[in-house]
Amino acid sequence: MLVKSTTIPTSLFLLAVTSFAPVRATQYNLAKEYSGSTFFNDWTFYNNYDNLTNGDAIFVSAQTATSAKLAYVDSSTSHAIIKVDNTTTVAYNDKRNTVRITSNDSFAVGSVWVTDLYHVPYGCSVWPAWWSQAPNWPTGGEIDTFEGVNMQSLNQMSLHTEPGCKQQSPTQSSTLVNSTDCSFQTNSNQGCIVTDPSTASFGQGFQGGAYVTEYASSGISIWFFPRSSIPSALSSNSSTIDTSTFGTPVANWPNTGCNIEQYFQPQQLIFDITLCGDFAGNSAIFNETCSGVCYNDYVIGSPSNYDNAYFEVGYVRVFSSGNTVITPSGTLSTPGSSSTGGSGSGSNGARCLGAEIMAIPTVVGLVALFSGYIFLF
Numbered sequence: 001m002l003v004k005s006t007t008i009p010t011s012l013f014l015l016a017v018t019s020f021a022p023v024r025a026t027q028y029n030l031a032k033e034y035s036g037s038t039f040f041n042d043w044t045f046y047n048n049y050d051n052l053t054n055g056d057a058i059f060v061s062a063q064t065a066t067s068a069k070l071a072y073v074d075s076s077t078s079h080a081i082i083k084v085d086n087t088t089t090v091a092y093n094d095k096r097n098t099v100r101i102t103s104n105d106s107f108a109v110g111s112v113w114v115t116d117l118y119h120v121p122y123g124c125s126v127w128p129a130w131w132s133q134a135p136n137w138p139t140g141g142e143i144d145t146f147e148g149v150n151m152q153s154l155n156q157m158s159l160h161t162e163p164g165c166k167q168q169s170p171t172q173s174s175t176l177v178n179s180t181d182c183s184f185q186t187n188s189n190q191g192c193i194v195t196d197p198s199t200a201s202f203g204q205g206f207q208g209g210a211y212v213t214e215y216a217s218s219g220i221s222i223w224f225f226p227r228s229s230i231p232s233a234l235s236s237n238s239s240t241i242d243t244s245t246f247g248t249p250v251a252n253w254p255n256t257g258c259n260i261e262q263y264f265q266p267q268q269l270i271f272d273i274t275l276c277g278d279f280a281g282n283s284a285i286f287n288e289t290c291s292g293v294c295y296n297d298y299v300i301g302s303p304s305n306y307d308n309a310y311f312e313v314g315y316v317r318v319f320s321s322g323n324t325v326i327t328p329s330g331t332l333s334t335p336g337s338s339s340t341g342g343s344g345s346g347s348n349g350a351r352c353l354g355a356e357i358m359a360i361p362t363v364v365g366l367v368a369l370f371s372g373y374i375f376l377f
């Protein structure tokens with residue numbers, strides 16, 4: 001443990017226990033927003049071909065994405081567009097340009113991220129995802145909120161971890177459970193997948209809506225709200241949300257089957273769209289919803305195949321139950337108020353931050369307080 005519990009003054013410790021003990025952490029304060037003209041300011045463009053999932057795609061640099069208008073903010077709507085090149089005829093053996101962006105900041109346990117989407121990418125060969133991971137995958141885990149391939153119509157949600165994390169006794173609305181072992185070593189790294197039964201959740205049937213991902217020590221949960229049923233706390237841009245008011249999540253991985261603090265570390269958020277590759281290009285999966293050959297008939301075929309291969313994003317907001325935002329320089333930034341009951345927020349962050357954080361006594365105090373809290377309960 002980073003901080004010994006003996007360093008916590010007894011009075012502070014008792015205060016922590018009495019005021020936070022009965023509260024499950026469901027209240028979060030707005031800590032970070034990506035929206036409008038500054039949407040792309042705090043992301044890193046991958047700037048390399050897809051050497052991660054063998055896609056026939058080049059994830060372009062920020063400069064190319066901007067000049068080719070593959071990542072831009074639409075001036076009439078203020079929405080961010082993240083897209084595949086749909087204007088270039090690609091030569092045989094070449095790959096098509098597209099985008100993968102990763103948030104510069106990481107978000108520790110005790111965070112909720114929300115994205116408001118107006119359009120999601122689809123089409124034969126197209127493999128989009130909105131997800132997160134820790135930098136040293138599989139250590140620190142991966143949370144896939146939105147993913148699917150080709151002309152599929154249902155969103156697939158999944159965790160990927162080191163061996164030992166399973167989905168057990170979830171409280172979730174979906175009954176489509178594909179797999180419950182999250183280990184990257186099981187089922188060819190399929191993850192523990194829950195599929196959303198709604199055809200409004202992915203692809204052509206998607207009509208807009210918000211995805212909410214809660215990364216809490218009690219478990220990981222995902223909600224999908226079609227635009228007409230987005231909770232008012234989200235649609236009104238409230239600076240505080242309470243996930244206990246959001247109803248049953250569509251997918252849930254409680255800490256009973258997976259010790260969240262053990263298998264997950266601060267997550268970086270990612271939007272990407274790749275083409276073919278290990279998932280979309282798998283011929284048996286490809287044939288389920290598309291005909292022909294993934295690369296030959298689509299990637300190097302008519303660029304108009306990619307007219308629908310774009311994300312249109314209203315915003316990404318990250319809410320925090322404590323000090324869970326970790327910037328690249330290692331500073332833990334504090335959202336508006338620090339009074340909500342975070343169950344263990346900051347402890348993962350502290351582990352990664354090392355020496356730098358020790359120079360900030362108030363933060364160390366908070367971490368100590370929360371660590372003591374975890375330790376007791």
Ligand SMILES: *[C@@H]1O[C@H](CO)[C@@H](O)[C@H](O)[C@H]1NC(C)=O
Pocket residue numbers: 041042043044104
């Ligand atoms: C985000 O990271 C990229 C690459 O590391 C860097 O170029 C950019 O300046 C960073 N943005 C901010 C706002 O720190």
Ligand SMILES: *[C@@H]1O[C@H](CO)[C@@H](O)[C@H](O)[C@H]1NC(C)=O
Pocket residue numbers: 048051052
């Ligand atoms: C992918 O390419 C980048 C840039 O060359 C490199 O830093 C990274 O290690 C590569 N990743 C893999 C998994 O090969």
Ligand SMILES: *[C@@H]1O[C@H](CO)[C@@H](O)[C@H](O)[C@H]1NC(C)=O
Pocket residue numbers: 154156176177178193195
């Ligand atoms: C998961 O199950 C659903 C429902 O049976 C199915 O449509 C989907 O293709 C499955 N996904 C995977 C990745 O096996």
Ligand SMILES: *[C@@H]1O[C@H](CO)[C@@H](O)[C@H](O)[C@H]1NC(C)=O
Pocket residue numbers: 030033035237238239315
């Ligand atoms: C949402 O509210 C935050 C302050 O709480 C503000 O910074 C942001 O601009 C607002 N976003 C929109 C889209 O109005």
Ligand SMILES: *[C@@H]1O[C@H](CO)[C@@H](O)[C@H](O)[C@H]1NC(C)=O
Pocket residue numbers: 283284287291292293
């Ligand atoms: C998928 O379709 C292609 C082209 O029609 C065919 O060559 C291939 O054998 C099919 N693969 C599977 C697994 O059905």
Ligand SMILES: *[C@@H]1O[C@H](CO)[C@@H](O)[C@H](O)[C@H]1NC(C)=O
Pocket residue numbers: 083086087306307308310
């Ligand atoms: C490319 O896709 C966009 C939508 O993302 C569409 O507006 C445009 O007409 C498409 N075609 C060309 C040639 O740009």
